[in-house]
Amino acid sequence: MQAILIGFMGSGKTTVGRLLAQTLATQHADLDDLIVESAGTPITTIFANYGEPYFRQLEQQTLINAIKQPGILSTGGGTPTVAANAAVLKRSPVPVIWLAATGETILERVQNDRSRPLVNDLNTESLMTLKRQRATLYANAADLVIHTDQLSLQEIVGHIVSWL
Numbered sequence: 203m204q205a206i207l208i209g210f211m212g213s214g215k216t217t218v219g220r221l222l223a224q225t226l227a228t229q230h231a232d233l234d235d236l237i238v239e240s241a242g243t244p245i246t247t248i249f250a251n252y253g254e255p256y257f258r259q260l261e262q263q264t265l266i267n268a269i270k271q272p273g274i275l276s277t278g279g280g281t282p283t284v285a286a287n288a289a290v291l292k293r294s295p296v297p298v299i300w301l302a303a304t305g306e307t308i309l310e311r312v313q314n315d316r317s318r319p320l321v322n323d324l325n326t327e328s329l330m331t332l333k334r335q336r337a338t339l340y341a342n343a344a345d346l347v348i349h350t351d352q353l354s355l356q357e358i359v360g361h362i363v364s365w366l
């Protein structure tokens with residue numbers, strides 16, 4: 203990998219990852235997509251039928267494989283919350299970039315999206331509590347933090363490209 207993007211749900215990891223990969227003429231992988239591909243079912247179904255711990259096992263295995271590939275990796279919002287994943291990110295020589303966003307921005311983006319089980323299951327207050335709790339984990343894993351709220355997609359990608 204050339205760079206790994208982390209951040210809360212709705213922080214733009216997938217969108218930024220795609221444009222970043224295109225800009226650097228490299229490939230893009232999305233951890234959630236890889237999990238869905240290998241499981242053969244959507245994430246909501248994995249959570250509903252097998253539970254979050256099983257999803258986290260799949261995520262951990264998928265991360266270990268994905269990190270060996272070239273290009274840009276967009277992780278899931280919960281990836282660094284698993285200690286083993288945080289250790290993998292810390293150990294890896296690949297730069298880890300945290301796309302940070304305010305609660306308002308996140309809510310605007312994810313509130314009406316039914317594809318995220320945690321958004322479906324948690325009320326706004328719990329979701330924001332989760333976001334606050336995870337901030338430390340993202341900060342610990344990150345080599346670069348980008349506060350994305352006031353930036354366009356192009357500006358975010360531009361920042362990353364000039365930093366890399």
Ligand code: S3P
Pocket residue numbers: 209210211212215234245277278279280281317318319320
């Ligand atoms: C999760 C985030 C999701 C997905 C799963 C769990 C989380 O990815 O991995 O629903 O724990 O925050 P996105 O951040 O791409 O939505």
